[in-house]
Amino acid sequence: MQPVRIHNLQKSYGGIQALRGITFDVQEGELFGLIGPDGAGKTTLFRIITTLLKPDSGEASVLGKDVVDEYNAIRSSIGYMPGQFALYQDLSVRENMNFFASVFGTTLEQNYELVAPIYRQLEPFENRLAGALSGGMKQKLALSCALIHKPALLVLDEPTTGVDAVSRKEFWQMLHRLKAKGITILVSTPYMDEAKQCDRIALMQNGGILSIESPSAVTRQFDRQVWSVRAGSKYRLIQFLRGYEHAESVQPFGESIHYIDYRAGFDPADFKQMLERNGFQGVQVQQVAPGIEDVFIRLMEQEETYE
Amino acid sequence: MRTIKFLLQKEFLQIFRNKSMLPIIFVMPVIQLVVLSFAATYELKEVDMHLVDFDRSGVSRQLVTKMQASGYFTLRSQSANVEEGITDIRRNKVQLVLVIPPHFERDLRSGRPASVQMNIDAVDGATAGLIQAYGRSIIQDFDAGIRPDVEEVRGGGPGGIDIIPASWYNPNLDYIKYMVPGILVVLVAMIGMFLSGMNIVREREIGTIEQLNVTPIRRYQFMLGKLLPFWIIALFELALGLLIARFGFDIPFVGSVWLLFGIAGIFMLVVQGLGLLISTVTHTQQQAMFIAWFLMVIFILMGGLFTPIESMPVWARELTLFNPMAHFIKIMRMVLLKGAGWNEIQHLAGLLALMAAVILPAAVFRYRKSTG
Numbered sequence: 001m002q003p004v005r006i007h008n009l010q011k012s013y014g015g016i017q018a019l020r021g022i023t024f025d026v027q028e029g030e031l032f033g034l035i036g037p038d039g040a041g042k043t044t045l046f047r048i049i050t051t052l053l054k055p056d057s058g059e060a061s062v063l064g065k066d067v068v069d070e071y072n073a074i075r076s077s078i079g080y081m082p083g084q085f086a087l088y089q090d091l092s093v094r095e096n097m098n099f100f101a102s103v104f105g106t107t108l109e110q111n112y113e114l115v116a117p118i119y120r121q122l123e124p125f126e127n128r129l130a131g132a133l134s135g136g137m138k139q140k141l142a143l144s145c146a147l148i149h150k151p152a153l154l155v156l157d158e159p160t161t162g163v164d165a166v167s168r169k170e171f172w173q174m175l176h177r178l179k180a181k182g183i184t185i186l187v188s189t190p191y192m193d194e195a196k197q198c199d200r201i202a203l204m205q206n207g208g209i210l211s212i213e214s215p216s217a218v219t220r221q222f223d224r225q226v227w228s229v230r231a232g233s234k235y236r237l238i239q240f241l242r243g244y245e246h247a248e249s250v251q252p253f254g255e256s257i258h259y260i261d262y263r264a265g266f267d268p269a270d271f272k273q274m275l276e277r278n279g280f281q282g283v284q285v286q287q288v289a290p291g292i293e294d295v296f297i298r299l300m301e302q303e304e305t306y307e
Numbered sequence: 308m309r310t311i312k313f314l315l316q317k318e319f320l321q322i323f324r325n326k327s328m329l330p331i332i333f334v335m336p337v338i339q340l341v342v343l344s345f346a347a348t349y350e351l352k353e354v355d356m357h358l359v360d361f362d363r364s365g366v367s368r369q370l371v372t373k374m375q376a377s378g379y380f381t382l383r384s385q386s387a388n389v390e391e392g393i394t395d396i397r398r399n400k401v402q403l404v405l406v407i408p409p410h411f412e413r414d415l416r417s418g419r420p421a422s423v424q425m426n427i428d429a430v431d432g433a434t435a436g437l438i439q440a441y442g443r444s445i446i447q448d449f450d451a452g453i454r455p456d457v458e459e460v461r462g463g464g465p466g467g468i469d470i471i472p473a474s475w476y477n478p479n480l481d482y483i484k485y486m487v488p489g490i491l492v493v494l495v496a497m498i499g500m501f502l503s504g505m506n507i508v509r510e511r512e513i514g515t516i517e518q519l520n521v522t523p524i525r526r527y528q529f530m531l532g533k534l535l536p537f538w539i540i541a542l543f544e545l546a547l548g549l550l551i552a553r554f555g556f557d558i559p560f561v562g563s564v565w566l567l568f569g570i571a572g573i574f575m576l577v578v579q580g581l582g583l584l585i586s587t588v589t590h591t592q593q594q595a596m597f598i599a600w601f602l603m604v605i606f607i608l609m610g611g612l613f614t615p616i617e618s619m620p621v622w623a624r625e626l627t628l629f630n631p632m633a634h635f636i637k638i639m640r641m642v643l644l645k646g647a648g649w650n651e652i653q654h655l656a657g658l659l660a661l662m663a664a665v666i667l668p669a670a671v672f673r674y675r676k677s678t679g
Contacts, residue, residue: 072523076523082514082517082518086513086514086516087515088321091324095317099313099316099317103524104522
């Protein structure tokens with residue numbers, strides 16, 4: 001049984017289509033990632049999966065139960081961490097844990113083993129009010145509360161947004177540990193670098209899914225060569241390349257620029273000379289392996305040209 | 308049942324931890340009762356008066372002295388010109404210009420009809436009415452006092468119908484006795500209307516409702532968890548308020564206090580239900596607050612707290628049928644002051660119960676839609 005089955009799911013707010021026919025399945029024990037910019041529809045999709053929102057049309061079942069008809073059965077067996085911190089800021093760490101454990105009919109002691117790796121870090125602050133915790137600590141508390149009833153499926157909406165790099169790394173390590181315990185995890189993130197951590201990723205844009213692949217397959221599929229170009233002035237270089245007749249894609253990427261050329265017989269040496277002729281100094285051109293971000297941006301650009 | 312227990316535990320923990328809210332909840336009844344009961348009074352105090360005495364006789368002086376001696380009227384100024392008095396009214400210096408015409412004493416002594424004129428500042432209609440009533444009764448009293456002298460001269464006159472009023476249940480027409488029970492109702496209504504509804508909107512505003520909604524907590528459990536704490540607090544406040552009323556204001560408890568608490572319990576369900584209903588259609592505390600205040604003001608102004616319902620136009624009187632506060636204020640006064648029992652108030656209590664039975668399920672039903 002697939003823990004999450006979504007078929008042609010649609011949802012509109014007023015006249016705006018937030019989801020335009022989404023279809024995908026999540027396998028048991030999988031760490032499935034939804035990658036996409038803000039406004040792509042990730043949160044709407046999650047709210048339907050967690051039974052907080054009814055879809056306009058299409059089917060969605062979670063753990064074999066329909067999200068509309070059997071929402072109560074779903075609620076007791078999934079763990080959800082909303083994008084916004086949603087625990088009681090005026091209750092202490094321990095009180096939050098106890099409260100959420102009790103409404104699921106369990107206790108912290110009963111499921112201590114599952115949450116221990118995360119909760120142990122919070123124990124020194126058990127009596128501190130949740131509102132007084134740091135961002136990383138809040139996130140750990142939210143995950144602990146989402147896990148307290150041993151859910152079969154964990155749904156995490158942008159859990160690492162607004163969290164520092166170290167905490168983000170730690171957080172993904174925790175997710176891998178939970179996955180090893182057999183919990184299926186559905187996670188969304190706007191960060192492309194986190195996508196690599198997932199078993200499969202769905203690239204989302206404008207309420208639709210552009211592709212669903214494993215991170216390595218996503219990049220393998222990429223049929224173009226990506227060139228990393230550096231020159232003195234990054235801004236002037238972008239301006240120039242965007243006006244260049246053979247350019248297919250020009251994207252800033254950290255210190256350098258990721259450049260894709262239309263021509264099949266692209267010659268980096270010629271290209272470098274051409275740039276130097278146009279007044280650029282210290283030009284470096286190197287081929288790089290395409291990353292998920294490259295794929296994503298290319299898919300987005302294609303989508304826009306089709307529309 | 309266990310879930311409700313945990314919800315209640317959590318709510319009380321949060322309520323008692325809220326350092327800014329808690330004092331308000333418990334100081335409010337004291338302030339409301341003490342300040343409002345003394346301030347919101349219909350008794351007349353110190354009306355400033357301008358005197359235009361054209362007669363300048365012994366009798367006219369006697370009348371003015373009598374009015375001053377009553378303690379309600381203070382002579383601020385006098386002149387021989389009515390215009391001057393009116394100017395004083397316009398400048399808010401006096402509220403009454405008393406004009407005594409020439410030959411006042413002569414007419415009175417000879418048994419002819421005599422008149423005095425009271426020019427009253429009627430911007431505030433209620434006060435104007437009071438000035439008129441007080442002034443009239445003093446002048447009539449004065450007339451009756453001077454009449455025997457006159458009648459000696461005329462040798463007996465026609466006998467009039469004398470009305471002897473007896474004020475029941477509040478023999479001294481003590482305004483506080485009338486106000487305190489009503490203010491107690493406003494007090495519990497405020498807690499019911501604002502606190503529980505606002506609490507839900509707050510959860511929505513902060514986003515905690517999102518986490519709560521994915522738990523197996525049932526709708527009715529959630530609603531009960533929000534209702535019960537403030538229901539208990541409101542009844543506690545009522546007890547506190549009644550204690551202040553009894554020992555601070557000497558309000559008689561003629562009827563059964565238990566009956567009162569029973570009705571208060573039903574009344575709370577009605578106003579709390581309204582609060583919850585508001586919370587299901589609003590997204591911010593500001594919106595909820597505004598709607599709640601709108602209803603509250605209508606309930607108070609049309610609830611017979613200050614102005615008697617009987618003196619409202621017919622359509623307004625019919626509207627008060629839907630005003631739970633009007634019913635409870637009535638019940639409160641009936642039970643506390645008149646000692647009314649179940650038989651006398653059962654139709655009003657029935658109305659309240661009916662309202663609760665309609666509004667509460669509506670709130671629970673609406674709550675689901677707001678999440679779907």
